[in-house]
Structures are given as structure tokens and as C-alpha cells.
Amino acid sequence: MNTNPARGMRDFLPADIRKRNYVINIIKEVYEKYGFEPLETPSVENLETLTGKYGEEGSQLMFKILKRGEKLQEELAEGKIKSENELTDLALRYDLTVPLARVVANYRNELPKFFKRYQIQPVWRADRPARGRYREFYQCDVDAIGSSSMIVEAELISAISEILERLGFDDFVIRLNHRKVLYDILKKYEVPSDKYSDALVVIDKLDKISKDNAYKEFINRGIEKNSADQLLKLYEDSLNVWNTGVEMNHVLMGSILPINLETLGKLNKLLNYAQNPKLMIFPFLARGLSYYTGAIFEVVLTKGDFSGSIAGGGRYDGLIGMFGKEQIPAVGFSIGLERIIYVMEERGMFPEDLTANSADVMITVWNEETAGESLKLASELRAEGLRVLIYPEADKLGKQFKYADSLNIPFVCVLGETELAENKVALKNLKSGEQEKIERNKLSKNNFFAN
Amino acid sequence: MNTNPARGMRDFLPADIRKRNYVINIIKEVYEKYGFEPLETPSVENLETLTGKYGEEGSQLMFKILKRGEKLQEELAEGKIKSENELTDLALRYDLTVPLARVVANYRNELPKFFKRYQIQPVWRADRPARGRYREFYQCDVDAIGSSSMIVEAELISAISEILERLGFDDFVIRLNHRKVLYDILKKYEVPSDKYSDALVVIDKLDKISKDNAYKEFINRGIEKNSADQLLKLYEDSLNVWNTGVEMNHVLMGSILPINLETLGKLNKLLNYAQNPKLMIFPFLARGLSYYTGAIFEVVLTKGDFSGSIAGGGRYDGLIGMFGKEQIPAVGFSIGLERIIYVMEERGMFPEDLTANSADVMITVWNEETAGESLKLASELRAEGLRVLIYPEADKLGKQFKYADSLNIPFVCVLGETELAENKVALKNLKSGEQEKIERNKLSKNNFFAN
Numbered sequence: 001m002n003t004n005p006a007r008g009m010r011d012f013l014p015a016d017i018r019k020r021n022y023v024i025n026i027i028k029e030v031y032e033k034y035g036f037e038p039l040e041t042p043s044v045e046n047l048e049t050l051t052g053k054y055g056e057e058g059s060q061l062m063f064k065i066l067k068r069g070e071k072l073q074e075e076l077a078e079g080k081i082k083s084e085n086e087l088t089d090l091a092l093r094y095d096l097t098v099p100l101a102r103v104v105a106n107y108r109n110e111l112p113k114f115f116k117r118y119q120i121q122p123v124w125r126a127d128r129p130a131r132g133r134y135r136e137f138y139q140c141d142v143d144a145i146g147s148s149s150m151i152v153e154a155e156l157i158s159a160i161s162e163i164l165e166r167l168g169f170d171d172f173v174i175r176l177n178h179r180k181v182l183y184d185i186l187k188k189y190e191v192p193s194d195k196y197s198d199a200l201v202v203i204d205k206l207d208k209i210s211k212d213n214a215y216k217e218f219i220n221r222g223i224e225k226n227s228a229d230q231l232l233k234l235y236e237d238s239l240n241v242w243n244t245g246v247e248m249n250h251v252l253m254g255s256i257l258p259i260n261l262e263t264l265g266k267l268n269k270l271l272n273y274a275q276n277p278k279l280m281i282f283p284f285l286a287r288g289l290s291y292y293t294g295a296i297f298e299v300v301l302t303k304g305d306f307s308g309s310i311a312g313g314g315r316y317d318g319l320i321g322m323f324g325k326e327q328i329p330a331v332g333f334s335i336g337l338e339r340i341i342y343v344m345e346e347r348g349m350f351p352e353d354l355t356a357n358s359a360d361v362m363i364t365v366w367n368e369e370t371a372g373e374s375l376k377l378a379s380e381l382r383a384e385g386l387r388v389l390i391y392p393e394a395d396k397l398g399k400q401f402k403y404a405d406s407l408n409i410p411f412v413c414v415l416g417e418t419e420l421a422e423n424k425v426a427l428k429n430l431k432s433g434e435q436e437k438i439e440r441n442k443l444s445k446n447n448f449f450a451n
Numbered sequence: 452m453n454t455n456p457a458r459g460m461r462d463f464l465p466a467d468i469r470k471r472n473y474v475i476n477i478i479k480e481v482y483e484k485y486g487f488e489p490l491e492t493p494s495v496e497n498l499e500t501l502t503g504k505y506g507e508e509g510s511q512l513m514f515k516i517l518k519r520g521e522k523l524q525e526e527l528a529e530g531k532i533k534s535e536n537e538l539t540d541l542a543l544r545y546d547l548t549v550p551l552a553r554v555v556a557n558y559r560n561e562l563p564k565f566f567k568r569y570q571i572q573p574v575w576r577a578d579r580p581a582r583g584r585y586r587e588f589y590q591c592d593v594d595a596i597g598s599s600s601m602i603v604e605a606e607l608i609s610a611i612s613e614i615l616e617r618l619g620f621d622d623f624v625i626r627l628n629h630r631k632v633l634y635d636i637l638k639k640y641e642v643p644s645d646k647y648s649d650a651l652v653v654i655d656k657l658d659k660i661s662k663d664n665a666y667k668e669f670i671n672r673g674i675e676k677n678s679a680d681q682l683l684k685l686y687e688d689s690l691n692v693w694n695t696g697v698e699m700n701h702v703l704m705g706s707i708l709p710i711n712l713e714t715l716g717k718l719n720k721l722l723n724y725a726q727n728p729k730l731m732i733f734p735f736l737a738r739g740l741s742y743y744t745g746a747i748f749e750v751v752l753t754k755g756d757f758s759g760s761i762a763g764g765g766r767y768d769g770l771i772g773m774f775g776k777e778q779i780p781a782v783g784f785s786i787g788l789e790r791i792i793y794v795m796e797e798r799g800m801f802p803e804d805l806t807a808n809s810a811d812v813m814i815t816v817w818n819e820e821t822a823g824e825s826l827k828l829a830s831e832l833r834a835e836g837l838r839v840l841i842y843p844e845a846d847k848l849g850k851q852f853k854y855a856d857s858l859n860i861p862f863v864c865v866l867g868e869t870e871l872a873e874n875k876v877a878l879k880n881l882k883s884g885e886q887e888k889i890e891r892n893k894l895s896k897n898n899f900f901a902n
Contacts, residue, residue: 002497003557003774006541009493011554013561014568017489033833035810035840038468042587043494043573044514044543046453063495066515066539068577076538079530087527087538088517090457092495103462106454110464112858114843115464116809122494126519136493149841151822155841158830273823323454358567359486370725371602379609382484389486390606391563392598407563448755 008127008135019066020138021352023167023341024120027140030163031118034155036142039117041099041399043124047091053098053322061125063135065090092124096141097319097332102147105324115145120337121234132342143332145320150266152331153295154273160311160333167340168349170301172310175282177296178266184259189230189323191223199223199231204286206235208307234258238283249281257283270295273437291316297333305341311335357408359389360449364401366416367394374415377425377440381413384445405430411449459578459586468807471589473805474618474792475571477713478591481614482569485606487593490568492550494575495541504549504773512576514586516541543575547592548770548783555596556775566596583793594783596771601717603726603782604746604766606842611762611784612729618791619800622754623761625732628747629717633737635710640681642674650674655737657686659758685709689734700732708734721746742767748784757794762786808859810840811900815852817867818845825866828876828891832864837897856881860879862900 005011012020013198026370028038034127050062050246066072068091075081093099097120104115117132118139127133129142142159144152157174164172191199198221206214209234237256241248249271271279294315301310313333321327344350361381365374371394376387389409391400404412414426419437427448428435456462463471479489501513517523518540526532544550547570555566571591578584593610595603608625615623633651642650649672657665662683669679685707691704700722704715722730738747745766752761764784772778795801812832815827822845829839840860842851848865855863865877870888878899879886887898 001774002499002551002558003495005553006495006497009495012489012491013554014488014490019490032809033836033838035838037465037809038463038472039465040463040468042456042462044457044460044575044587046457048453061540063519064517064586065543066517066535068511068514073535076535077533079533081532082528082530084517084524084527090514092516102454102456103464105452107462113854116840121846124495136810144843147687149822149844151816151826151843154826155843158826162833179502240688269819273826275823275827323452323880340473358483358488365602368720371600372726375602375605375609376726378606382613385484387484387486389567390602392595392602392606393600397538403564424617 006135008129008133010134010136014358017339018355019345019350022138022350023337023344024138027120027163027165027335027337028118030159030166031142034115034159036118036144036159038348039100039103039119039157040121041093041096041119043093043102043122044090045099045102047089049102050091050094050098054094058094061127062094063092063124063126064088065092090367093121094125094249095123096121096139096334097143097316100141100143100145100332101320101323104320104328105326106182107328108324111145113146116143117145120143132338134338138337140335140337141332142334143330145290145328145330148317148329150270150295153270156331156333157274157276157279157297157312160335161276163335164299164311167344167437169301172278172299174276174279175285175298175300176267176270176279177282177285178263179292179294179296180263180266181257181259181281181283184263185231185234185257185283188258189227189234191227195222199227200286203231203284206232206284211236235284242280242282249279252281252283256283266295275407287312287314288366288393291319293317295331301343304343304347306339306346308339309336310339310343357410359387359409361386361411362389362391362400362404362407362409363413364397365391365394365419370415370417370420373420377413377415380440381443381445386449387446401428401430413443457586459580459584461585461587465782465809470792470796470801474788474795475589475591477617478571478614478786478788479569481610481617482593484613485567485610487567487569487595487610490551490554490570491572492544492547492554492570494544494573496544496550496553498540498542500553501542501545501549505545509545512578513545514543514575514577515539516543517758527616544572545576546570546574547590547785548594551592551594551596551783552771552774555771555779556777559775560775563598564597567594567598569593573603585789589788591786591788592783593785594781596779596781599768599780601721601724601746604721607764607782607784608725608727608730608748611748611786612727614786615750615762618795620752622752623678623729623750624750625730626707626723626736626751626755627718628733628736629714630743630745630747631714631717632708632732632734634712635714636682636708636734639709640678640685642678646673650678654682654735657683657735658677662687684734693733700730703732703734705741708732717746738765739765741773742770743767746782752794755794755798757790757797757812759790760787761790761794808861810838810858810860812837812862812864813840813842813851813855813858813860815848815866816842816845817871821866821868821871824871828864828866831891832894832896837896837900852879852881864894865883 122136123136124136186196186199202217215228241251285296285298292314296314298309299311313332317329320330362379365371374390378390381388408427410430412428417423423440424437425440426435426437573587573589575587637647637650653668666679688707692699736747736749744767747765749760750762766782768780814825814829817824825841829841832839861881863879870876874891875888876891877886879889
């Protein structure tokens, strides 16, 4: 019998969960300090809710659920079913943004006008599993619904920065761009508007491919030679400014980027609101998702060999309207939990005591007759707030000590017949090896189990 | 466009989540004090892992996932697929016990010999939705693997009691029975062993149906008249003892139950270990699941009109062996989160301040020019540990106050041009209506936002 989890899925043993919860709790704490509220949606959505929202890839990677009941069985046996559509009515959640849009449309009158929600839940994609890519993975989304003001972008940037700082990242930058910057550039370099999406596909990966390959791909996609040259020149100029570091946002805005005054005003306002030194204009950030309408962001790490973003987001003022009558503006950010955990693991960023042990003290069991007293002592110590393990059977004392040691439990309370007769316990510190007899009613959290 | 969640599934808005988390956190805290460790398994399991574990009903109610890829499409188009089995390879988790058994078999060498785990995750069943019955619902399971000693049962009983007490339940009892008690009774009343499971089906619902109906069902299921009479008489006698309350466990064991000495010894030992006044022998508790091999439990509420159990469990020494070579003893308990939340809601048991508001203070935005200062003030107050909302646009002050009031936020910080010039803020207490101007650097969590 195969006892592995399903392909691309993971079991999380206790030490894994402690690490995941450490990260998730920091994310939650910071979001709540910013007034974001928790939302959870079902793992399963009606297929029609998800259909047409994720492009062709999405429809291929979605996990779809088989219809239930006898009717399906009969129709199959009779050979009546000719396509997948007749077999399925539900699918597993593919991201957290579409369910949010559905929720906002559905509960508009119950939710505050400016609805700020965070959502930390798994999503499922039938992608080919690879290192760091799973078929069930968590997304940590935060979205602010209902306002067009850039105050919202500034708040989100601030929250994301605070989360990453509290987790211990010191080498992240937040790449900032705006759809308008991209359009201004494309217009200026005379890319025709029906070639915008082709050009954006190449622009989005300029930092990952060579100049020659980029040039070829521009040409292959029907971008004029002249436009391609100018785009690549702008990329080079921007990189040079980037590499100087100092005041690069102002240099870019002031003398490099061919953007109009209105666009400049938007960038300026956002930089002023955010006052965040990690924020760097990256005029070639496009992000795949076509639903972004304004500012777009991507958080990348600058040290080490992890390439790719650990968070990203942007303004999408059109999506929620797909579910309701109203167009409602929105800005969102998504943190890639699996990537963050991966890097933190690689860099040794988790606190050491996180996975140290499952209990502060273990109580031994001398024999079946004294087991009741061991259980009673366990209750007394738990009432003091201690995490207490009781060895679950009468066994040789040496074996019980070894077991506590194998679980890194720092203290063992021995409750043998002598100790019971004296109303004492023998407390052994497994690190120092010291053992002392203590009056049972004097054992307390503060006296003996400090740290 | 339909914006409702899928049939039988629920969206949890912020106030719902706060209540759910309140309960979940207490459950986690108590389990951890007992040395239980968190485990999570994937939502999706290989179909073969689940097949044959839940009886016929389980196989009907399981959500199965359609195979992916083009091959399926082609085979369908060609009419090659004649049965459901060819369509599906995965299914949604149906309970938390079978995945645990798989995990224990798979990671035997990495896990401690006595593995104590809790798991709080959703499961899915395509049941007909009804009041309090959902197609996605949470289970809170706690299991202790690896020991045959009743110390484990005693610990679990203690943990469950502590959880329910901390949640505020004062009217629960823990019904206790043992498979051996049932077998002793059936043997004594001359029910042939091939009729045990028929008899147990009726016995399990004696507290829900009338005596006449019970009698008829015994006869219909082929139980002899004489045996049925004796079983019903025993039920009546036990109820009478139950109703006296005092010392009922000892009266039942001493003079009512026709059980042998070995069985009596087991009950006695468990009662002694547990020392729990809530624990009451209920000799007709059978529980549907056929995998129990020893003690069985069910927690019921005695006041109010909620019938049915809110938690249950027992010893199952045979299940894990189905996945590995080794037979490994185990005891488990499952808390019905949805039922507990339902009753707590009905009885008004949630703390009042739980859903009070999403922030301690809201900061107004005077105009676009001063918005940066409002954002800065928000940072300062968050650094003090306050949950701070910023109104996300420049708007009329009255409207901003109204908004804060609608969200029950107790304080509003007004930062207008005058205040900015004076380096002060106007702080308004929305409950008392009082407003005062305060030096900006003197605003702190302790000074003004204490309640």
C-alpha cells in the first residue's frame, strides 16, 4: 500500500507546522495592526465562478470535481457523456482573488465600504511538481477594496515591508511600476497599441534573459527594430541608474523615463505617501496578470541565489465588476508563503527554540498503581501553565529518561514509590544532569522550569 | 452571475472567523499543554488511500477529482470510458483519522514512539446540506499513537474536559463505554455473535427512539424476543441509576451490568486514572464506527435542546495496521467544531469584545497634501502596538467620523491643517463624545487608548 501523500502534495509534520505558523502569525499580526480583517472562503467553488478568470493555463491546471450521484453512472454506462464539461460542476480554489471578488459582490451591504481583508489559505494547481512548486500551496493575500486613493497603495507597501522586516529579511527591495509608465514608454517608442501585449511579455523578462535574446524576441513578436533598440537602450540606462543606488527614483523620473507629466505625478505621489527607502521604480515590471490597472509591485531579494519574487501585487479596478453590477476599485498584495519559508530555511532565519520540543517537562510512570498519581501531578503542573508530557506506560526508568531526551524535553519529574511516600518529586535537569528532591507543592513554573 | 458559495459550503466573514479562531485557539492551547503536536495533511488524497475505509456511505459521499490531461478528453470523445473509476484518481479528505494512519505508517522512523498529534482541518462530504450540516466542515482531532495503556485514555478525557470548561460549557457529560461491556452484555443475554452488529445498531440509538420502536427493530433484525426484553430492561435499570446521579458509576458496575471481572477491572482502572466527575458509564454507547476496539466516548450536553454529541472518540488498535506492516495501538478524540460553535452562538457564550471592531483608532485624512502626515501618524501609533485604520481618502470630516462609528472604532485622531501646524492631534472618544488636543509625541497606547 502506497503511504505517500498524493503527487505534488505535502504532509506537514510538527516541526514543519511550527515554522509555517511562525511565519503566518507574523503576517496576521501585522495585517491586523493595519486594520485588515480575516476572511475565509470555501476550498471548493462552483466551476462557473472560476471559468474564464485565469486564461487557458488556468483552465488546464484547475482541479475539477466529479459530479455525484447515480445519474452520472448511468449516463457513463450508456456512453452518453462525450466531454469533460458534462462530468464536473465544482473545482478547487485556484487563487484567493477571484473568491474575494465573488464575496465582495455577494455581501456588498454587509461589508464596510472600504473593506480591508487578509486571507491565508491553500490553493490548488495541477502544475508539474518541481523544487519549490507544489500542487497544494498557501497564498497570503491582503486586499483593500473600495478606494481609488493611493493612500491604500502606501499602506500596503508599509505592511509588506513591516512583515518582511519582522521575519528578518534585510535585503528586499520593492519594485514599483505603473501601467501608465509602460504605456507612455510604448507610445513614445512608437510601438503600435495592438503590439502592446507582445512587447510587455518581453519587457517583463528583460532581467532574466540576455540582451541578444531579448532583441530577437522583440523582432519575432513583430516589434519594429527601432522600437526594440530604444526599449533596450532605456533598460540599460535604467540599470545604470539602479546600480548607482542613490536617489535613483528621482534620476529615473527626472531624466531617464520618457513619461508624461500625469504619470510622473502619480509616481511622485505614491513615493511621497509611502516614504519607504525600499521602494524602487523598476520601469520594466509588467507582471503577467492582465487585470492590473494602476500601480504594480514585486518584492525581490537582492542577496543569495534565490531569483524570483517573494511577493507581488497591484491595483485592479476592473475585476470585482465582473461579479456584480458595480465597478469597485481595489488594490492587493500576495505573499508567497512557500517561497518565504524556503528562503528562511536556506538562510537559517527561524528562531532556534521554535522546534525545540513538545513539552517543558515529562513525568515518569513508576507502575500501574502509581500512574494515577503521575496523572494528578501532570494536572497540577499544567495548571501552572506548563506543557507537560506523561510517559504513557509503566516502564523501566532508564527507558523513560532516554525517551524524554530523544524529544529534547529539558526536565523529567520522577514519581516513584519513595517520592510518593515523602510527598516529593525527584526533578532531573537533562541538560546539566543534576537531580534534586523537591516538595511536591513547591514545584511551580517559576521555581524550577525557568527558560 | 451567481455569487453564492457552492452548495453546502460557507464564506466566513471577519466576525465569523474571529469566533472560529477563538474556539480553535483554546483547543490548540490545551492540546499543546498536554504535549500534543500539530500535524497537517493535504486536502487531496490518492483515491486508493481512502477507498474501502468508510463503508458504502463514505464512497457515495466522497468528493472525487477528475483526472487531468488530454488523454481523458480523447477517451471520452471516443466513448471509451464506461465507469467512474476510469475518470478519477484523487479525492478530497473525508476525515482526519485515515490520513493520520497513512502518515504514521509513512514516517514511522521520524516520529516519536508515542506520537501525540492534533489536527484541525476541514473535511468534505457530499451530504445533503441541512441546518448545521455542511459539505465543508472542520474536525478537531487529537490522537495518541503507540501505547496500549489506559493512561492515554485518561489524558484525552482530561484534555477534552479542560477545553470544554475553558469554552464555558458547564453541562457536559462524557459518556464512557467499552467494547467489552457491549460484548459481555450481548453474550449474557444470548445474542448470537453473528447478530452482534445488528443488535449494536439498535443499542446505539436507544436514547433516541421509543421503547416500542426499539423492541420492533430488535425483532426485525432477528434478535430473539427474550434477548430484546432483557436488553430493554437493562436500559431502563441503567437509566434509573443514571437519574439518581450519585455514585452511579459504582452502582452500575456493582449491581446492574452483567459484565465479567476483567471488563469491570478495565472500567475501574480508567475511572481511577481519570478522576473526572463528568465521566459517566453509559453501557449502550456503541458509536457507528466499527474500528473501535476498546474504550469508547461521547460528549453530550444535558441542558437546552441540542441533542447529539459535540465530541467523541475511542481506542482503535487495528486501523493503523491497515497501512503498514505493524499493528500500532491508538486512541483518538474528535471535537465537532461546527456543533460547538452552533451551541455557543445559541447560548451567547462568545466574549463580547471578540467581534467589537477591527481597529483601536482611526486617523482622518484632511486633504491630499496632508495624507502623507496621516500615514506617518499611523506608523507611529502602530509602532506603539495599536491597531490603526486610516481613512483611505480625503473626504468630509463628518463622513469620516460616521464611518469610524459604523465600524465601532472607539477613537478618531483628527489631523487637520491647524493640528499639523501646532504639531498636535485632536483625539475624539466616540463613546463619550469628548475631544481634546494632544501633543503628537505624547500620544501613546497607555496614555489615551486604554479602556
